[in-house]
Amino acid sequence: MANPTTLTVDDPHAPEAPASGDHGHGGDGHHGELMLKGHDGQMHPAHLQHHFISAEQQFEASKLGMWLFLVTEVLLFGGMFVAYAIYRAWYPDLFQEASTQLDTLLGAFNTLVLLASSLTVAWAIRAAQTDNRKLLVGMLWLTVALAGGFMLVKYFEYTHKFELGIYPGKYFQLDEGTPTIAELTAGTAVLAPAAVIGEDGQQLDVTEGASGESPTGEAEQIAPGAVDMPEANPEVGAERSLEETENALAEATGHAADGEHEEGHGREGAIFSNPRAGIFFSIYYVMTGIHGLHIIIGMIAMGILAVKAQRGRYTSVYYTPVENVGLYWHIVDIIWIFLFPLMYLI
Amino acid sequence: MATLTPAPVRSRPAPAAPKNPGYPQGHEPVHNYLHEPGPGPEVTGFARFRAIAWEWMTTVDHKRIGLMYLASVSLAFAVGGFLALAVRLELFTQGETIMTADTYNQVFTMHGIVMVFLFIVPSIPASLGNFLLPIMIGAKDVAFPKLNLASFYIYGIGAVVALTGLAFGGVDTGWTFYTPYSKETVDGVLFMGLGVFIMGFSSILTGLNFIVTIHKMRAPGMTWNRMPLFLWSIYATSIVQILATPVIGITMLLLFLERVLQIGIFDPALGGDPVLFQHFFWFYSHPAVYIMILPAFGVVSELMGTFSRQRVYGYRAVALSSVAIALLGFLVWGHHMFTSGQSPVSSVIFSLITFLIGIPSGIKIFNWVWTMYKGSVWLQTPMLYALTFLFLFTIGGVTGIMVGALSVDIHLHDTYFVVAHFHYVMMGGTVMAMLGGLHYWWPKMTGKLYNETAGKVSALLVFLGFNMTFFIQFIMGSQGMPRRYYDYPDMPWLEPLHQISTVGSWVLGLGLMVVWANGMWSLWKGKPAPGNPWGGATLEWTAATTPPDHHNFHHTPLVTHGPYDYNAALYGASGDGMSGDGHAAPVPDVTVGVAQNERFIDDGTSQPDSLS
Ligand code: HEM
Numbered sequence: 001m002a003n004p005t006t007l008t009v010d011d012p013h014a015p016e017a018p019a020s021g022d023h024g025h026g027g028d029g030h031h032g033e034l035m036l037k038g039h040d041g042q043m044h045p046a047h048l049q050h051h052f053i054s055a056e057q058q059f060e061a062s063k064l065g066m067w068l069f070l071v072t073e074v075l076l077f078g079g080m081f082v083a084y085a086i087y088r089a090w091y092p093d094l095f096q097e098a099s100t101q102l103d104t105l106l107g108a109f110n111t112l113v114l115l116a117s118s119l120t121v122a123w124a125i126r127a128a129q130t131d132n133r134k135l136l137v138g139m140l141w142l143t144v145a146l147a148g149g150f151m152l153v154k155y156f157e158y159t160h161k162f163e164l165g166i167y168p169g170k171y172f173q174l175d176e177g178t179p180t181i182a183e184l185t186a187g188t189a190v191l192a193p194a195a196v197i198g199e200d201g202q203q204l205d206v207t208e209g210a211s212g213e214s215p216t217g218e219a220e221q222i223a224p225g226a227v228d229m230p231e232a233n234p235e236v237g238a239e240r241s242l243e244e245t246e247n248a249l250a251e252a253t254g255h256a257a258d259g260e261h262e263e264g265h266g267r268e269g270a271i272f273s274n275p276r277a278g279i280f281f282s283i284y285y286v287m288t289g290i291h292g293l294h295i296i297i298g299m300i301a302m303g304i305l306a307v308k309a310q311r312g313r314y315t316s317v318y319y320t321p322v323e324n325v326g327l328y329w330h331i332v333d334i335i336w337i338f339l340f341p342l343m344y345l346i
Numbered sequence: 347m348a349t350l351t352p353a354p355v356r357s358r359p360a361p362a363a364p365k366n367p368g369y370p371q372g373h374e375p376v377h378n379y380l381h382e383p384g385p386g387p388e389v390t391g392f393a394r395f396r397a398i399a400w401e402w403m404t405t406v407d408h409k410r411i412g413l414m415y416l417a418s419v420s421l422a423f424a425v426g427g428f429l430a431l432a433v434r435l436e437l438f439t440q441g442e443t444i445m446t447a448d449t450y451n452q453v454f455t456m457h458g459i460v461m462v463f464l465f466i467v468p469s470i471p472a473s474l475g476n477f478l479l480p481i482m483i484g485a486k487d488v489a490f491p492k493l494n495l496a497s498f499y500i501y502g503i504g505a506v507v508a509l510t511g512l513a514f515g516g517v518d519t520g521w522t523f524y525t526p527y528s529k530e531t532v533d534g535v536l537f538m539g540l541g542v543f544i545m546g547f548s549s550i551l552t553g554l555n556f557i558v559t560i561h562k563m564r565a566p567g568m569t570w571n572r573m574p575l576f577l578w579s580i581y582a583t584s585i586v587q588i589l590a591t592p593v594i595g596i597t598m599l600l601l602f603l604e605r606v607l608q609i610g611i612f613d614p615a616l617g618g619d620p621v622l623f624q625h626f627f628w629f630y631s632h633p634a635v636y637i638m639i640l641p642a643f644g645v646v647s648e649l650m651g652t653f654s655r656q657r658v659y660g661y662r663a664v665a666l667s668s669v670a671i672a673l674l675g676f677l678v679w680g681h682h683m684f685t686s687g688q689s690p691v692s693s694v695i696f697s698l699i700t701f702l703i704g705i706p707s708g709i710k711i712f713n714w715v716w717t718m719y720k721g722s723v724w725l726q727t728p729m730l731y732a733l734t735f736l737f738l739f740t741i742g743g744v745t746g747i748m749v750g751a752l753s754v755d756i757h758l759h760d761t762y763f764v765v766a767h768f769h770y771v772m773m774g775g776t777v778m779a780m781l782g783g784l785h786y787w788w789p790k791m792t793g794k795l796y797n798e799t800a801g802k803v804s805a806l807l808v809f810l811g812f813n814m815t816f817f818i819q820f821i822m823g824s825q826g827m828p829r830r831y832y833d834y835p836d837m838p839w840l841e842p843l844h845q846i847s848t849v850g851s852w853v854l855g856l857g858l859m860v861v862w863a864n865g866m867w868s869l870w871k872g873k874p875a876p877g878n879p880w881g882g883a884t885l886e887w888t889a890a891t892t893p894p895d896h897h898n899f900h901h902t903p904l905v906t907h908g909p910y911d912y913n914a915a916l917y918g919a920s921g922d923g924m925s926g927d928g929h930a931a932p933v934p935d936v937t938v939g940v941a942q943n944e945r946f947i948d949d950g951t952s953q954p955d956s957l958s
C-alpha cells in the first residue's frame with residue numbers, strides 16, 4: 001500500500017530519534033567526552049560530524065571507506081604482480097638467477113621488522129580501546145621506528161645494488177661484450193661468443209633461432225620488427241633457444257641457479273651477461289619502490305596520530321583514525337609478505 | 347492498514363510571493379544552498395564577491411560540489427567539441443583542408459583524451475550524482491564531504507597537468523597511449539599520462555564516497571528496494587571505479603617510468619611486451635566504458651518512470667542488471683585485442699563473454715519500453731532526450747555486439763565503423779541521458795525553469811545532427827575508411843559521405859548551442875520553478891525544497907514507499923497537465939516541498955510517537 005506522502009522523523013541529532021540508537025561505538029555512548037551544542041540545539045559528542053546521525057554510523061562509514069581504499073591498493077599492486085607473473089613465466093631461469101642477487105638475509109630481517117610493526121600497531125589500537133594513552137603513544141612511535149628501520153635496510157640494499165651497477169631496465173650494467181637485445185634482434189651480434197659453449201663444445205648462436213616448443217616462444221626467435229609476442233613466430237626451426245643458451249651460459253660460468261654463490265657481494269653471476277636482466281630488476285625496483293613509498297606515507301600518518309594521541313585526541317569512544325591507519329599498515333605489511341618470497345626466495 | 351487516499355490533484359493559482367508563510371523559519375525560498383550561509387548583509391562590493399567565491403571554493407556541500415563539477419565537465423565538453431568539429435572539418439575534403447597530418451593526430455588525440463578523461467568519466471556521477479545522491483537517500487551529505495571536495499581539486503590538478511603536456515609537444519598517440527609508440531613520441535605523453543593517473547584518484551575517491559554513502563547513510567525506511575534506480579546505477583558505477591581505476595593508475599605510472607627510467611616493461615627492445623600494456627589499458631578502459639554508460643542508464647530509468655507516469659517496469663531486474671553489467675564488464679577487455687596477437691583461444695572466450703553483456707543491457711531496454719507501454723507518456727524535453735537515448739543506444743549496443751563478434755571485428759577493427767559504434771554509445775547514450783537529466787533536474791538545481799520550446803528544438807537538432815554525423819560513419823567504416831586517418835586518397839567516393847558527416851556535426855553543434863543558450867537564459871530570466879514541476883516521486887522532489895536547503899532536509903525523511911509511486915507525489919497540475927503542451931506545464935506549487943514535511947499521516951505501519 002503506497003503511502004501518499006513522505007513522513008519525517010525528528011532531527012537526527014535528537015537523542016530520542018529512532019534512528020540514532022545510542023549503542024554508539026565504544027559502548028555506552030559519549031561519556032567522558034566533550035559534548036557540544038549543535039545547530040539543532042541538541043548535545044552531541046564533539047567528534048560527531050554534523051551530517052551523520054550517530055557516532056556509530058560515522059565510525060562504520062569511515063571503516064567501510066578505509067576497506068574500499070585498501071581494495072584499490074590491492075588492485076594497484078595487483079597490476080604489478082601480474083607483470084611479475086607474466087615475465088616470470090616467460091623467463092623462469094632469468095628470474096631465478098636474478099633473485100640470487102638479492103640479499104635473503106636482509107630481506108628476512110625486514111620481514112620480521114614489518115611483522116613486529118604489525119603487532120605494535122595492533123597493540124596501539126588495543127591501547128586506544130582501553131584508554132591507555134601512554135601505551136598508545138608509545139606503540140605508535142615504536143611502529144614508526146620499526147618502519148624507519150625497514151627503510152634504512154632498504155636504503156642499504158638499494159645503494160649496494162647501485163654500486164654493482166644493478167639498475168632497472170636499460171641502465172642495468174651488463175658485462176663487457178654482452179650484446180643488447182636490439183643488437184641480437186638486428187642480427188648484428190650473437191650472444192656472448194666467447195662464453196657460450198654448449199655441452200657439445202659448439203658455440204651457440206641465438207640468431208639461429210629456437211625450438212618453438214619452450215614457453216618462451218617469442219623470445220627465442222627475435223626477428224627484426226617482431227613486436228608481436230608469443231605466437232608470432234612459432235615455426236622457426238633451430239636447435240637452441242635463447243633460454244637454453246642462458247642455461248648453458250650459466251653453467252659455463254659456474255653460476256647455475258642453485259644459489260651457490262655468496263649473495264650480493266660482487267658482480268658475480270650469469271645474470272650480468274643476460275641481455276634481459278634489466279626486466280627483473282625493473283619489476284623489483286618498481287614494486288619495492290612503490291611499496292617503500294607506502295611505508296613512508298604510513299610513517300607520516302602514524303607520526304601525526306602519535307602527536308594527536310599525545311594531546312588526548314583518541315579515547316575508547318573515538319579512535320577511528322588509529323584503527324584505519326592500522327588497517328592500512330596491515331595491508332602494506334601483507335604486500336611485503338608476498339613480495340619477499342617472490343623476489344628473494346624463489 | 348492505510349486509510350489514506352492519494353492526495354488530490356490540486357489546482358492552484360500562480361505561486362505566491364516568496365515570503366510564503368508556509369515555510370518554517372530559515373527555510374524560505376531565498377534560503378537555499380545557492381545562497382546559504384552567505385556573507386552577512388554588511389559585506390558589500392568586491393569584499394562580498396570575494397567572500398562568496400571563497401565560500402564556494404571551500405564548500406563541502408555536495409550540491410555545490412556537484413555544480414562545480416557540472417561547470418567543469420561542461421567546459422571540457424565544449425573544448426572537446428570544438429576539437430571534434432576541427433577533426434570533422436579536416437576530413438571535409440581530400441588532402442589537407444585546414445591542418446597538417448601531424449596537427450590532425452594531435453587534435454583527434456586531444457579530442458579523445460578530453461572527452462574521455464576530462465568529460466565523460468566524471469560527467470554524470472560527479473555532477474548529477476553528487477547533487478542527487480544524498481538527497482535521494484534522505485541524507486544530509488555524502489559520507490566524506492571533505493574528501494568530496496578533495497576529489498574535485500584532484501580532478502582539477504589532473505586536468506591541468508594533462509593540459510601542460512600541450513606545452514611539451516602535445517600527444518599524438520590517440521587516447522589509448524599504445525606502446526611502444528607512446529614511449530618514443532613527444533614528451534607530452536609524460537604529462538598526459540600523469541594527468542590521467544591523477545584524475546584516476548579523483549574518480550576512485552568519488553566512487554568510494556558514493557558506495558559508503560549508499561551503504562551507511564540511507565534514511566530510515568530507505569531500503570535497497572526503495573532506492574531510485576539512478577542510485578543503483580551510481581552504485582554499480584562506483585564499484586567499477588574502485589576496481590578498475592587503480593589499474594589504469596599503475597599502467598600510467600609504468601608508462602611514465604618506462605619513458606623516464608627505461609624500465610622496459612612494455613618495450614620489446616628491453617625484453618618487455620607492448621601487448622601487456624594493451625591488456626592493462628583495456629582492463630581499465632573496457633570497464634571504464636561502463637563507468638561512462640551505467641549512470642546514463644540510471645538517469646533514463648528515472649525519466650522513463652516520471653514521464654510515463656508509471657512505475658518503472660521490472661524494478662529489480664533493472665537494478666540488478668546494472669550490477670551484472672558492472673561485474674561482467676571486467677571479463678571482456680580482450681575484445682579490443684582481437685588483432686593484437688592475442689591467442690585465438692582467449693579471443694574466442696572474450697568474444698563469447700562480450701555477447702553475454704548484451705543480456706543485461708537488453709533487459710534494461712525492454713523494461714524501459716514496457717514502462718512506457720500504456721503509460722501516459724509526457725513528451726517534455728527530458729523525455730525527448732530519453733527517447734533519443736533509447737533509439738541511439740540501441741543502435742550503439744547492437745553494433746557493439748557486431749564488433750564483439752570475433753570474425754566481424756577482424757574486418758571492422760580500427761575503421762570508422764568502430765568510431766560510429768562508440769559515438770552511438772558515448773554520445774548517443776551518455777550525453778543524451780545527461781542532457782535529459784540536466785533538463786529534468788535543472789529546476790531543482792537552479793530554482794528556475796528553462797524554456798520548453800527551446801528545449802524541444804534542441805532535442806530535435808541534436809537528434810538529427812547526431813544521426814547525420816555518425817550513421818554515415820557505419821557505412822564509411824564498412825567500406826574501409828580507417829580510423830585516425832587524416833586523408834583517404836585511394837577512396838575518393840568517400841568524400842561526399844564525409845561531407846554529410848561534417849555538415850551533421852554542425853547541426854549537432856548548433857543543437858548543443860541551443861541547449862547552452864537555453865540554460866543561460868533560464869538563469870538570467872527564467873521563471874521560478876515550482877516545487878515539483880514533473881510530479882516526480884523520489885525524495886528530491888517530495889521531501890526537499892526547491893532549490894534544496896543548505897542541509898537538504900529540515901527533518902530527516904522517513905521513507906514509506908518506493909521511488910515510483912507517482913500517485914503519492916503531490917502534484918499541482920491544472921487541466922491536462924500531461925498533454926505535452928508546453929503551456930500546460932503543471933501550475934507551480936511552491937509549497938509542495940514544505941507541505942510534505944508538515945504532513946504526518948498514520949498509515950498504521952509506523953509508530954506515531956516517533957514522529958514529530
Ligand atoms: C560533437 C560530437 C562529436 C563529434 C563530431 C566527434 C567526432 C570525432 C571524430 C571525427 C573522431 C576521430 C575519429 C578517428 O579518426 O579515429 C573522434 C574520435 C573520438 N571521439 Fe568523438 N566526436 C564527438 C563527440 C564525442 C564524445 C561526446 C565523446 C565521448 C564522450 C567522444 C569520444 C571520442 C573518442 C574516445 C575518440 C577516439 C579518439 C582516438 O582515436 O584516440 N567524441 N570523434
Ligand SMILES: [Cu+2]
Binds near residue numbers: 631632635678679
Ligand atoms: Cu570493450
